[in-house]
Amino acid sequence: MKTKKHLIKHSFIIVLCLGLPVSAWAVVTGTCSNCHTMHNSQNGAPMNLNNSSAPNKLLTKGDCLGCHGTGGGNNIDPATGAPQVLHTNATDLAGGNFKYIETGGDNRGHNVVELGNTEDTIPYAPGHIHQMNDYSGFTVNVSCAGRLGCHGTRQKVNGTYSGGNEALKGTHHGNVDGKLDTADTAANSYRFLRGVKGYENMGTFKWQNKDADNHNEYLGATTPMNAIFGCTPCHVGEPPTGSIEPVNHTISGFCATCHRDFHIVPAIGGDTTSPFTRHPTDVVLPNAGEYANYNQGNSKQYRVDAPVARTTVPDSIGNTVTPGADVVMCLSCHVAHASNYPDMLRWDPSAIIAGNGTNNNGCIICHTQKDDGI
Numbered sequence: 001m002k003t004k005k006h007l008i009k010h011s012f013i014i015v016l017c018l019g020l021p022v023s024a025w026a027v028v029t030g031t032c033s034n035c036h037t038m039h040n041s042q043n044g045a046p047m048n049l050n051n052s053s054a055p056n057k058l059l060t061k062g063d064c065l066g067c068h069g070t071g072g073g074n075n076i077d078p079a080t081g082a083p084q085v086l087h088t089n090a091t092d093l094a095g096g097n098f099k100y101i102e103t104g105g106d107n108r109g110h111n112v113v114e115l116g117n118t119e120d121t122i123p124y125a126p127g128h129i130h131q132m133n134d135y136s137g138f139t140v141n142v143s144c145a146g147r148l149g150c151h152g153t154r155q156k157v158n159g160t161y162s163g164g165n166e167a168l169k170g171t172h173h174g175n176v177d178g179k180l181d182t183a184d185t186a187a188n189s190y191r192f193l194r195g196v197k198g199y200e201n202m203g204t205f206k207w208q209n210k211d212a213d214n215h216n217e218y219l220g221a222t223t224p225m226n227a228i229f230g231c232t233p234c235h236v237g238e239p240p241t242g243s244i245e246p247v248n249h250t251i252s253g254f255c256a257t258c259h260r261d262f263h264i265v266p267a268i269g270g271d272t273t274s275p276f277t278r279h280p281t282d283v284v285l286p287n288a289g290e291y292a293n294y295n296q297g298n299s300k301q302y303r304v305d306a307p308v309a310r311t312t313v314p315d316s317i318g319n320t321v322t323p324g325a326d327v328v329m330c331l332s333c334h335v336a337h338a339s340n341y342p343d344m345l346r347w348d349p350s351a352i353i354a355g356n357g358t359n360n361n362g363c364i365i366c367h368t369q370k371d372d373g374i
C-alpha cells in the first residue's frame, strides 16, 4: 500500500511538473572548487583559471572573462559549463564572439573594457543621452556588467559603481531559464540583463541561435519608447540611486538605455509610421506590401539572420514569423557582443545588393521587393 501511495504521489508530482509553465531553474552545478577558491592559494600559487593572480570578489576562480572568455577551442567550457563569448570554436553562441574585435577590428563589436583592447574610434555610445563617462570621471566605454555595462544590476553596489561579480551577485546560483516574464531581478531576467524579458533557448543548442527551431525569443513592443526628457525609460528610481533598466522590458529598449536616439519615437521620425528618419525598432512588420512576404514566402520561416521579436513572451520557440504581429528589433540586424562584420551586423553589408534578382539575405529578408521589385 505504502509503495502504491508513493507511486501515486510521485506520478502526481511528475504531472504537476509537466503542467508547470516552462520557466525553469538552470543554476550552476558541480563541485564548489571548480569555480571558487577560498584563499586564492594552492601550494602557494594563485588559483585563477586565466592565470591572473588577483583574487576575485565572491571568491570565484576568475572574473567574467576568466570563466566566459577562456579563448580556447570550446564554445561551452567543459570544466565549469560556462558559455563562451571569446573562443576559437567555429560555432558562436547567440551574442557572437569577441574574438572578431581582435581579428577584424574595433568596429566588429562592443570593446568591453575587460578585453583590454580599447575602442579607438567611438568615444562613447552613439545616440547616447549621457556620455558613458559624464558622471564621475569614468574612463571606460562599456563593461560586461554593472552600471557602465550590460549584465547584472546596473547601479551602485556597496556605494561604488564598479561592475564585476558583485553586479551579478546571486544570479548564477539563482538562474531562471526558459520563459522569463517577470524580470524584476537580474537572476530572473533574460540572460541576466536586468529588466529584459524573453524566452531562453533551453534545448540541445542552449545559448545558440542555430535555426528556425532552435533560437532564443526576444520581447518587442508595438511602439518604441516615447520620452525625450523624462528619466523613467531608463532609470528605475530617482537617479543616481536605483537601477538602470528598460521600463518597456524589450531588448531594443535595453540597447536604447545607452543608444537612445536610435530608438525613441521623436528621434526616428516623430511617430511609428513611414516616412522614418532612422530605422525603426519596436514597430510591427506590416502585413502588407513587401513585408507580408517575409523570407520570400518560404512559409514565412523564421530566419536567425533577420530575427524578429514577439509582443508577448512566448511559451516556446516559434519557427515562423507573423507579419502584422511580430516586430523589428535592434537584434534583427545586429548581434550583441561582436560579429565578423562591420557595425556588429549579422551579415556582410557589402554583399546585400538591391535589384539583382537573386538575393534573399540581410535587409532583403524583410524588404523582399528590393531584390527584384516584386
Ligand code: HEC
Residues within 6 Å of the ligand: 026, 027, 028, 029, 034, 035, 036, 060, 061, 062, 063, 064, 065, 066, 067, 068, 080, 081, 082, 083, 144, 145, 151, 163, 164, 165, 166, 168, 172, 175, 176, 190, 191, 192, 200
Ligand atoms: C566561476 C566562473 C564564472 C564566473 C566568474 C562568471 N560566470 Fe557567468 N556563468 C558561469 C557558468 C558555469 C554559467 C552557466 C550556468 C548554467 O548552466 O545555466 C554562467 C552563465 C552566465 C550567463 C548566462 C545565463 C543564462 O541565462 O543562461 C551570463 C549572462 C553570465 N554567466 C554572465 C556573467 C558575467 C557578466 C560575469 C562577470 C560579472 C560572470 N558571468 C562571471 C560561470 C561563471
Ligand code: HEC
Residues within 6 Å of the ligand: 106, 107, 108, 109, 110, 111, 112, 119, 122, 123, 124, 125, 126, 132, 141, 142, 143, 147, 148, 149, 150, 251, 254, 255, 256, 257, 258, 259, 330, 331, 334, 335, 336, 342, 343, 344
Ligand atoms: C551599457 C551601455 C550600452 C548598451 C546597453 C549597449 N551598447 Fe552598444 N555601444 C556602447 C558603447 C559605449 C559603444 C562604443 C564603444 C564600442 O564600440 O566599443 C557602443 C557601440 C555599439 C555599436 C558600434 C560598434 C562599433 O565599434 O562600431 C553597435 C552596432 C552597438 N553598440 C549596438 C548595440 C546593440 C544592438 C545593443 C543592444 C543589444 C547595445 N549596443 C547595447 C554602449 C552600449
Ligand code: HEC
Residues within 6 Å of the ligand: 028, 029, 030, 031, 032, 033, 034, 035, 036, 058, 060, 080, 081, 165, 168, 169, 170, 171, 172, 173, 174
Ligand atoms: C560552475 C561554477 C560555480 C560552482 C560549481 C559554484 N559556484 Fe558559487 N558562484 C559562482 C559564480 C560565478 C558566483 C559569482 C556571481 C554570482 O553570485 O552569481 C558565485 C557566487 C557564490 C556565492 C555568493 C552569491 C550567492 O549566490 O550567495 C556563494 C555564497 C557561493 N557562490 C557558494 C558556492 C558554494 C558553496 C558552491 C558549492 C556547493 C558553489 N558556490 C559552486 C559560480 C559557481
Ligand code: HEC
Residues within 6 Å of the ligand: 129, 130, 131, 132, 133, 134, 135, 147, 148, 155, 229, 230, 231, 232, 233, 234, 235, 239, 240, 241, 244, 256, 257, 258, 260
Ligand atoms: C535613454 C536612457 C536614459 C535616460 C532617458 C536617462 N538616463 Fe541617466 N543614465 C543612463 C545610463 C545608461 C546611465 C549609466 C551610464 C552613464 O553614466 O552614461 C545613466 C546614468 C545617470 C546618472 C549617473 C548616476 C547613475 O545612476 O549611474 C545620473 C545622475 C543620471 N543618469 C541622471 C539622469 C536624469 C536626471 C535623467 C532624466 C532627466 C536621466 N538620467 C535620463 C540612461 C538614461
Ligand code: HEC
Residues within 6 Å of the ligand: 122, 125, 126, 252, 255, 256, 259, 262, 263, 279, 280, 281, 328, 329, 330, 331, 332, 333, 334, 343, 345, 349
Ligand atoms: C535594419 C537594420 C538595423 C537595425 C534594426 C538597427 N541597426 Fe544599428 N546599424 C545598422 C547599420 C547598417 C549600421 C551602419 C551605419 C548606418 O548604416 O547608419 C548600424 C550602425 C549602428 C551603430 C554604430 C553607429 C556609429 O556611429 O558608428 C550603433 C551604435 C547601432 N547601429 C545601434 C543600434 C541600436 C541600438 C538599434 C536598436 C535601437 C539598432 N542599431 C537597430 C543596422 C541596423
Ligand code: HEC
Residues within 6 Å of the ligand: 272, 273, 274, 275, 276, 277, 279, 280, 283, 284, 285, 286, 291, 306, 307, 308, 327, 328, 329, 332, 333, 362, 363, 364, 365, 366, 367
Ligand atoms: C526584420 C525585418 C527588417 C530588416 C532585417 C530590415 N528592415 Fe528596414 N524596415 C523594416 C520595417 C518593418 C520597416 C518599417 C516599415 C513601415 O512601417 O512602413 C522598415 C523601414 C525601413 C526603411 C524606411 C522606410 C520608410 O518608409 O521610411 C528603410 C530605408 C529600410 N527599412 C532599409 C533597410 C535596410 C537598408 C536594411 C538592411 C541594412 C533593413 N531595412 C533591414 C523591417 C526590416
